[in-house]
Structure formats: structure tokens, C-alpha cells
Amino acid sequence: MLQQTQVATVIPYFERFLARFPNLPLLASAHEDEVLALWSGLGYYSRARNLHAAARIVAESHDGQFPDSLNDIAQLPGVGRSTAAAVAVLAFGQRCAILDGNVKRVLARHGGISGWAGDKKIETTLWQLAEARLPATSIEAYTQGMMDLGALICTRSQPACHACPVSTDCIAHTQHRTAELPTPRPKKVLPEKQIQMLLLVDRGEIFLEKRPARGIWGGLWSLPELDFNADPIAHCLEHFGIDTLEQQPWAQLAHSFTHFKLEIQATRLRPAARPPTRPGQRWLSKEGALDAALPAPIRKLVLMRETP
Numbered sequence: 001m002l003q004q005t006q007v008a009t010v011i012p013y014f015e016r017f018l019a020r021f022p023n024l025p026l027l028a029s030a031h032e033d034e035v036l037a038l039w040s041g042l043g044y045y046s047r048a049r050n051l052h053a054a055a056r057i058v059a060e061s062h063d064g065q066f067p068d069s070l071n072d073i074a075q076l077p078g079v080g081r082s083t084a085a086a087v088a089v090l091a092f093g094q095r096c097a098i099l100d101g102n103v104k105r106v107l108a109r110h111g112g113i114s115g116w117a118g119d120k121k122i123e124t125t126l127w128q129l130a131e132a133r134l135p136a137t138s139i140e141a142y143t144q145g146m147m148d149l150g151a152l153i154c155t156r157s158q159p160a161c162h163a164c165p166v167s168t169d170c171i172a173h174t175q176h177r178t179a180e181l182p183t184p185r186p187k188k189v190l191p192e193k194q195i196q197m198l199l200l201v202d203r204g205e206i207f208l209e210k211r212p213a214r215g216i217w218g219g220l221w222s223l224p225e226l227d228f229n230a231d232p233i234a235h236c237l238e239h240f241g242i243d244t245l246e247q248q249p250w251a252q253l254a255h256s257f258t259h260f261k262l263e264i265q266a267t268r269l270r271p272a273a274r275p276p277t278r279p280g281q282r283w284l285s286k287e288g289a290l291d292a293a294l295p296a297p298i299r300k301l302v303l304m305r306e307t308p
Contacts, residue, residue, distance in 0.1 A: 013041040024066070027052060028059035036220055036293030043296065049219055050078025068092045089143045097130035098143055099123075102150025107133075108182035109154060112171030116183045192261045194228040198236070199250050199268040199301060206289050206302060207240075210280040216257065217295040221282070223266070232267045243272040251304055255297040266301050 017038045021027040027035070032052055039048035054076040058066055067073050068091070074084035082103075085096035099107075104117045107129045115122040135142050153160050159178055167173045172181045200207035200223075208221040226235045236242040250266035277283065284292060289302050 028055040109172035197223040205283040246270040
């Protein structure tokens, strides 16, 4: 859940994105590079790719009308079971159970469910509770109420049990277990990865490569990447056919992902001659590079100083 300061930080990026794509047809018809470039700064770029792909599916397979069935909604890229159910309930009045983070917390406390919600067995139990407690009527109000209950009353820390409408039979409250439920995610040390990146600069332009669709920064433009202990000059000659005239250490940059920490050692090189680019490669001016779909750490490296 985003903190208030984080929300304030990302709002301008969302406003910029929505100003360019205020409706589904415009998003569906856009090129992926433009979508990713406008998403830059929001992170989780797979969400932008999924949003774009979903818009195209709606436009091409549903005549531009957003599907109203739970199954069809759940088939859209990036839409999980709970999100699909929330849309089906709030947009189309269907009777479905949701299980977002707030609802998981409410159900785990009220039902006294121990165990991390990310565990498959615990998640299945919570889904069963969510479905068993669905009302026969007023499903929209109930669903919104459950989300609001978790967001505003049954908060992660210091829940306002005195204001909770279901506290009298809440197991966590009656047994004084609100601090231990829901069971937090097991802590683990994040693995660390070290890589090199090359800042190839020629006549004021920077060499960029498009990353594979899968993996970190999928589909974005980035600097060439190589093993941490590899020789940058040998790499340029082998992979790009480039002889280099100058080499200098550029910067070290640390970046944390959800599942690992990344340390980047950047090296700046000036090629002796510029070879023709292949598909998925391009030379761009600094200004052009900053308008491209760059991951945030790569943008920092490009911005560190003016290129000659």
C-alpha cells in the first residue's frame, strides 16, 4: 500500500499518462515504446505492458467494450482473480468475492487465521472465508465496505477496534492478537547481483539497447549490460564490432527490486567508429534518450553529467 508521500510523488506521472491516454482506443492504438516512456517513473513496467495489451484485447476481441463477465475480465493480461472480481462487482454488480491486501487482513484477524497469506494453503482458506461471507444482496456496498474497513479501521498497525462494527466476534480482538495477525511475511535476506553497464558516447549520442520482453525492465531501452568482471573493451569488440578510443569509470549505482538488490558499475567509452545499428539498438541524443522508455536507474546514469 502506498504511503501518502509516495502517492504525492507518483501522481504527476499518472496525470501525464492519463492526459495522453484518456480512453481505451487511444491506449490500444499506441506504440509500446510510447506507453513505456510515459510510464517511466512509476516502476513495475510489466503493469504498463499488461495495461497496453489488455486495451488491445478489449479493442480487438470485445469490439472496444470492456467485458462484463468475471471469466472474460480475468483473462485480460495482468488482471488477477481478486482484481477481476472487484471490477465485476463494482462495475457490473456481480456477486463475487475479492481478496485484496486489506480484505486479507480483515478476514485473517476476524477469523483468527494464522500463517502468512502468501502461503497457498492459507490463501485458499482466506478465499473460502471470503466466499462464505458474501451477502445475498447489496454486494457493491459490502465489497466497498470490506476494502474500506481494512484501509481505514483494521489497519496494519494500531487498528481502531473500538470503531469496528464487527469487533465483538473478531478473534484477534477478543483474544488480544491484533498485533500478531495477520502473520507477517517470513523475513529473508535479499540476494545481491552485480553487473556492468556501458555508456557508449559518440558525437553527443548514447548507445541504447531494447531489453527482452521478459525479465527486469522488460521492453525498455537500456545501456548494454555485461558481467561484472568482464572486459568492457573486449565486449564492445565482440558484440558490437566497436573499437574504443577511451575508457573511464563512470559511476556506481545501487537499486533495490522486490526480490533482489542490484549494484551497477557503469563505464563510459568512446568508440573509434560507429557501426550500423541492428534491430533493437539505437543511438540517441541525451534529450532523446530521456524521452525514451528508460528504467529509473538508467535515467540517473544518463543524467549524471553532460555528454561531450
